[in-house]
Amino acid sequence: MTELADRLPPRLGKTVKWMVAIKLNVCAIATLILPITFTLVVIFRYILHLDLFAYEEWLLPISFWLYFLASGVASYEDSQIRADVLESLFRTPSAIWRRRVILNIVETSISLVVLYWAALMMLREIGSYPFWQKTIALQIPYAAPRLGIFIGLFFMAFYGLLHLYVLLKFGHSLVEEKLTVDENETGKA
Secondary structure: OOOOHHHOOHHHHHHHHHHHHHHHHHHHHHHHHHHHHHHHHHHHHHHOOOOOOOHHHHHHHHHHHHHHHHHHHHHHHOOOOOOOOOHHHOOOHHHHHHHHHHHHHHHHHHHHHHHHHHHHHHHHHHHOOOOOOEOOOOOOEOHHHHHHHHHHHHHHHHHHHHHHHHHHHHOHHHHHHHHHHHHHHHHHO
16 A cells, blocks of 8 residues: 555655654664563562662653654554544545545644644743753653654644645545555455
């Protein structure tokens, strides 16, 4: 199946693929750090009878970055979780396309509003420098996880806009292509 980036103008598509690759690598590293840390916590606590100092504080920004960057990737892949019970009611390609356009407009509008709030949060955070809130032990500024929230929401809104662009540019042919691919996949199974 064709990716979103393949339907964009070549330079933009290449840039988008590059950004997604970076996010996937950051998410892969963060995904490894979390279980390794928890394994070390168990080893330190129950075998060595020591405490891994302030691990919660440095896992906080990593967890936020992982969650929100992965949300951006899900927006790119259009694979975010939806409770869409109406999907099965739409049968014709034009009805499916219209539903997708409306759904995408709603999702992207919500992402843009939440992105605006995240931008206000970051501006307030930057404005409070040098009196940033920090974690107690390691003095990690709360701006670190909040920046992850902002960047993740930015990518969610950005990819939503790109999906809307592609939906409007290619119209019903996208739906017809996907229906054909889905029929071929079910025929092979």
